[in-house]
Amino acid sequence: MPLILISGYPASGKTYRSNQLVESFKSKIQASSDARISRLKVCHINHQSLGLDRHVYREARTEKDARATEYSAVKRALGKDTVVIADSLNYIKGFRYQLYCEAKAVHTPSCVVHVGTPISSCREINTRILESGSKDDGYPVDIFDNLVYRYEEPNGMTRWDSPLFTVPYDDEAPPCQDIWDAMVGSEGKAKTVKPNPATVMKPATESDYLYELDKISQGVLNVIMEWQKDHPGDGGGELAIAEGTIELPANPVSLPQLQRFRRQFISLNRLHNLPKARIRSSFIEYLNDNLV
Numbered sequence: 001m002p003l004i005l006i007s008g009y010p011a012s013g014k015t016y017r018s019n020q021l022v023e024s025f026k027s028k029i030q031a032s033s034d035a036r037i038s039r040l041k042v043c044h045i046n047h048q049s050l051g052l053d054r055h056v057y058r059e060a061r062t063e064k065d066a067r068a069t070e071y072s073a074v075k076r077a078l079g080k081d082t083v084v085i086a087d088s089l090n091y092i093k094g095f096r097y098q099l100y101c102e103a104k105a106v107h108t109p110s111c112v113v114h115v116g117t118p119i120s121s122c123r124e125i126n127t128r129i130l131e132s133g134s135k136d137d138g139y140p141v142d143i144f145d146n147l148v149y150r151y152e153e154p155n156g157m158t159r160w161d162s163p164l165f166t167v168p169y170d171d172e173a174p175p176c177q178d179i180w181d182a183m184v185g186s187e188g189k190a191k192t193v194k195p196n197p198a199t200v201m202k203p204a205t206e207s208d209y210l211y212e213l214d215k216i217s218q219g220v221l222n223v224i225m226e227w228q229k230d231h232p233g234d235g236g237g238e239l240a241i242a243e244g245t246i247e248l249p250a251n252p253v254s255l256p257q258l259q260r261f262r263r264q265f266i267s268l269n270r271l272h273n274l275p276k277a278r279i280r281s282s283f284i285e286y287l288n289d290n291l292v
C-alpha cells in the first residue's frame with residue numbers, strides 16, 4: 001500500500017499535516033465496509049517515532065545515519081496492507097527518488113505532500129519553539145538556516161515527486177480526499193503499480209556493475225554531444241537512440257551539465273543495483289526528467 005512522502009522546510013508543520021492525514025485516513029478505513037480497505041493500517045514514521053533529534057543535521061555523518069534509519073523504517077513498513085506516511089524533511093531530491101524506487105519495487109503507488117509554509121513563518125514557528133525553553137524541540141538557528149538553504153523543492157514534473165500535493169499554510173487541512181483517491185483508489189479500488197524493471201532490486205551484485213554504470217551512461221552522453229555538434233542551432237528535439245528517446249531542450253545542454261546529471265545518476269544507483277540491461281533506458285528516463 002502507498003507511500004506518502006511529506007516534504008517541507010524545518011518547522012513548516014510536517015507533523016501537523018501528517019497527523020491530519022493520519023486522522024482522515026484512519027476514519028476512512030474505519031468507515032469502509034470493503035475488506036481490502038478495512039484491513040489497512042496507517043504507519044506514521046517521523047523523527048520522534050525513530051528516536052532522532054534535530055542535532056543530527058549538524059554533521060554530514062549523523063545526518064546520513066538518520067536518513068538511513070528513516071529509509072530502513074520506510075522500507076520495512078511498506079507492505080500490502082499499510083499506508084506509510086514518511087514525515088521528515090525529505091529535502092534531498094535523490095533521497096525522494098530512492099524512496100520512490102522502493103515503493104515502485106513493491107508495486108505500490110507513492111506521492112509527495114509538500115508542506116508549503118513560507119520560510120518566514122517557519123522561522124517564526126521555530127523561534128517560538130526555541131523560546132518556549134524545551135531542550136529537545138526546535139532547530140538551532142544555524143542548522144535551520146542551513147537546511148533551508150539546502151532544501152530541494154519537489155517538482156511535480158518528475159516521476160518521483162508526482163503526484164505532488166502542495167498544502168499552503170492557511171489551508172485548513174491537506175487535500176485528504178484527493179490524496180486518498182490517488183493512493184488508495186476511489187470506491188475502494190485499491191491501486192497497484194506495475195513495477196518498472198529498472199526499479200526492481202536484484203539480489204546478486206554483479207562485480208562489474210559500477211563499471212557498466214559508468215560506461216553506459218558515458219556512452220549516452222557521447223551520443224548527445226555528437227548529436228548537438230552535428231545539429232548546431234536546431235533548437236532541441238527528440239534524439240532516438242538504442243533503448244529510448246532523449247528529449248533535448250531548445251538550448252544545447254553543456255557537457256558539465258550532462259556530467260552532473262550522470263554523476264547524480266551513478267550515485268543514486270550505485271547501491272540500487274539496476275539490472276545491467278536496464279541501465280541505459282533508466283539513465284535516459286533520468287535525463288528526460290531532469291532536462292525538462
Ligand SMILES: Nc1ncnc2c1ncn2[C@@H]1O[C@H](COP(=O)(O)OP(=O)(O)OP(=O)(O)O)[C@@H](O)[C@H]1O
Pocket residue numbers: 008009010011012013014015016017047125138169170
Ligand atoms: N498550518 C498550521 N496551522 C496551525 N499551526 C501550525 C501549522 N503548521 C504548523 N503549526 C504548528 O507549528 C508547530 C510546529 O509544527 P510541526 O511540529 O508540525 O512542524 P514540523 O515541520 O513537523 O517540524 P520539524 O521540522 O521539527 O519536524 C506546531 O506547534 C504546529 O501545531
